[in-house]
Amino acid sequence: MSRADKIDVKNLSVYYGNDPAVKNISILIPEKKATALIGPSGCGKSTFLRTINRMNDLIPGARIEGNVLVDGQDIYDPKADVVEIRTRVGMVFQRPNPFPKSIFENVAYGPRRHGNNRKADLEEIVEKSLTEAALWGEVKDRLNDFALDLSGGQQQRLCIARALAIQPEVLLMDEPASALDPISTAKVEDLIDELKKDYTIVIVTHNMQQAARVSDKTAFFLSGELIEFDETSKIFTNPQDKRTEDYITGRFG
Amino acid sequence: MKNYKDWIIEKILLVLGISSIVVLAMIFLFLLKDGLQFFSVVSLKDFLTGDTWLPTSKPASFGILPLLVGSFAVTLVALTIAVPFGLALAIYLGEIASSRTKEILKPTVELLAAIPSVVYGFIGITVIAPAVKSFFNISSGFTLFTGGLILALMALPTIVSIAEDALHAVPGSYKEASLALGASSWETIVHVILPAAKSGLIAAIMLGMGRVIGETMTVLMVTGNAPIIPGSIFESGRTMTATIAAEMGETVHGSTHYYSLFGIGLVLFTITFAINFTADYFVQRQRG
Numbered sequence: 001m002s003r004a005d006k007i008d009v010k011n012l013s014v015y016y017g018n019d020p021a022v023k024n025i026s027i028l029i030p031e032k033k034a035t036a037l038i039g040p041s042g043c044g045k046s047t048f049l050r051t052i053n054r055m056n057d058l059i060p061g062a063r064i065e066g067n068v069l070v071d072g073q074d075i076y077d078p079k080a081d082v083v084e085i086r087t088r089v090g091m092v093f094q095r096p097n098p099f100p101k102s103i104f105e106n107v108a109y110g111p112r113r114h115g116n117n118r119k120a121d122l123e124e125i126v127e128k129s130l131t132e133a134a135l136w137g138e139v140k141d142r143l144n145d146f147a148l149d150l151s152g153g154q155q156q157r158l159c160i161a162r163a164l165a166i167q168p169e170v171l172l173m174d175e176p177a178s179a180l181d182p183i184s185t186a187k188v189e190d191l192i193d194e195l196k197k198d199y200t201i202v203i204v205t206h207n208m209q210q211a212a213r214v215s216d217k218t219a220f221f222l223s224g225e226l227i228e229f230d231e232t233s234k235i236f237t238n239p240q241d242k243r244t245e246d247y248i249t250g251r252f253g
Numbered sequence: 254m255k256n257y258k259d260w261i262i263e264k265i266l267l268v269l270g271i272s273s274i275v276v277l278a279m280i281f282l283f284l285l286k287d288g289l290q291f292f293s294v295v296s297l298k299d300f301l302t303g304d305t306w307l308p309t310s311k312p313a314s315f316g317i318l319p320l321l322v323g324s325f326a327v328t329l330v331a332l333t334i335a336v337p338f339g340l341a342l343a344i345y346l347g348e349i350a351s352s353r354t355k356e357i358l359k360p361t362v363e364l365l366a367a368i369p370s371v372v373y374g375f376i377g378i379t380v381i382a383p384a385v386k387s388f389f390n391i392s393s394g395f396t397l398f399t400g401g402l403i404l405a406l407m408a409l410p411t412i413v414s415i416a417e418d419a420l421h422a423v424p425g426s427y428k429e430a431s432l433a434l435g436a437s438s439w440e441t442i443v444h445v446i447l448p449a450a451k452s453g454l455i456a457a458i459m460l461g462m463g464r465v466i467g468e469t470m471t472v473l474m475v476t477g478n479a480p481i482i483p484g485s486i487f488e489s490g491r492t493m494t495a496t497i498a499a500e501m502g503e504t505v506h507g508s509t510h511y512y513s514l515f516g517i518g519l520v521l522f523t524i525t526f527a528i529n530f531t532a533d534y535f536v537q538r539q540r541g
């Protein structure tokens with residue numbers, strides 16, 4: 001693992017029952033770059049993504065084999081602290097899921113849970129996070145409005161701001177634009193492009209143009225296996241595996 | 254064919270729905286008719302604020318304040334116990350318990366609702382009243398507190414099941430979002446799930462309260478039934494419901510005493526109606 005690699009996954013398999021949904025995957029995810037996970041529906045992209053901040057712990061019966069190292073630390077070590085892991089590895093979900101609270105309280109939620117309740121601090125964090133998420137200009141005059149009254153695209157950027165507010169190192173995004181209209185999608189894509197300067201981003205998408213636009217590296221999954229992982233430009237222009245080529249040229253999935 | 258069936262079912266439901274409203278309206282009118290009869294003899298103010306309930310002495314006195322206090326006291330005791338336990342149990346069932354524990358615990362709680370109230374009264378007389386007497390070292394175990402204690406048990410299933418429904422209705426995505434931000438399960442319950450379920454939880458409490466205020470048999474059997482304003486909850490007292498049940502059979506049909514019981518019924522009806530109305534408001538809010 002070179003210094004530039006943030007996440008080191010070794011021989012990872014994930015089981016929901018007897019059959020693995022993710023099969024023996026090894027991958028090195030680079031720091032401060034965007035890595036896209038592509039592949040047909042049901043191939044295990046979300047399952048894999050959720051192992052990186054241990055969200056699979058919540059699913060009864062889910063079981064993993066292998067190792068996931070973030071900065072060299074095994075996050076599945078029995079001594080590892082889940083709260084600390086999820087603080088370092090944030091997540092943005094497919095459907096925008098702001099809390100039924102104000103815009104301000106949504107962003108302040110993470111910092112508050114981590115013990116920061118000073119009003120001045122929170123105001124600063126909220127402004128900074130919303131600015132980073134390219135939402136500040138649109139909401140700065142109505143921070144006390146109910147978050148669920150925002151448009152879908154604004155809600156998703158709010159969720160990104162909420163995730164950024166606890167200063168994670170890694171941001172996992174599971175099809176963050178799939179529920180959004182094209183204009184909001186473009187905004188979120190621009191945002192990812194901006195964020196990857198400071199954060200390690202892993203993004204699941206089944207939109208190949210999106211993968212091509214925002215990511216530096218791309219991993220192609222099929223039936224729970226990692227088929228190919230390379231520079232995004234290479235995956236899209238000169239894939240090594242026949243199955244990758246079939247997928248990106250739209251022959252299946 | 255299918256549409257025809259749908260049509261019939263729809264009409265049957267409509268008729269049932271309308272008839273329940275008609276029945277409710279008739280009950281109200283019936284109460285109102287006989288209740289108003291009473292208020293032409295005794296003023297509403299004297300009725301509600303009079304501190305002596307002596308309907309059969311001469312001259313008779315129809316002050317229901319002792320009965321209002323009695324109902325209020327048992328309700329307060331019951332809710333003070335049932336609300337924290339009920340909400341805690343709902344949280345445990347909905348958010349913490351494994352599915353196996355839940356499979357055992359939930360039907361057990363629901364079973365509490367299936368026990369007839371006369372059985373609760375019986376247990377109250379034989380077990381709980383003596384226990385209260387010796388535990389608090391008082392002369393009689395038949396107190397408002399004893400009544401409240403048993404009512405708490407009776408209100409528990411209502412509170413637990415409605416509160417659990419309310420927690421269940423909170424989208425799982427809120428919980429995921431909170432956990433993904435590094436919040437613990439407990440913080441997630443306190444700061445996300447409970448606030449999101451607030452309306453439903455209030456509705457659960459209100460409906461539990463309605464159950465408590467309307468209960469008759471148990472309180473009749475265990476509270477000692479002295480229609481006087483009690484000095485504390487560890488004294489005997491009497492509720493509105495118990496008064497109606499105890500005196501209805503002994504009164505002369507058409508007498509002022511007889512009508513006064515309808516007056517009590519009217520007050521009770523107004524209170525429970527207001528409680529249910531409020532609960533319904535919160536249930537709607539939870540859904541909307």
Ligand SMILES: Nc1ncnc2c1ncn2[C@@H]1O[C@H](COP(=O)(O)OP(=O)(O)O)[C@@H](O)[C@H]1O
Pocket residue numbers: 016021039040041042043044045046047048059
């Ligand atoms: N909670 C779950 N329980 C059981 N099986 C699941 C669960 N989540 C996903 N799976 C299964 O795991 C496989 C991979 O799913 P997923 O990771 O969601 O794929 P993708 O995100 O690529 O569409 C699918 O076959 C899916 O049915």
Ligand SMILES: [Mg+2]
Pocket residue numbers: 045046047174204
């Ligand atoms: Mg998915």
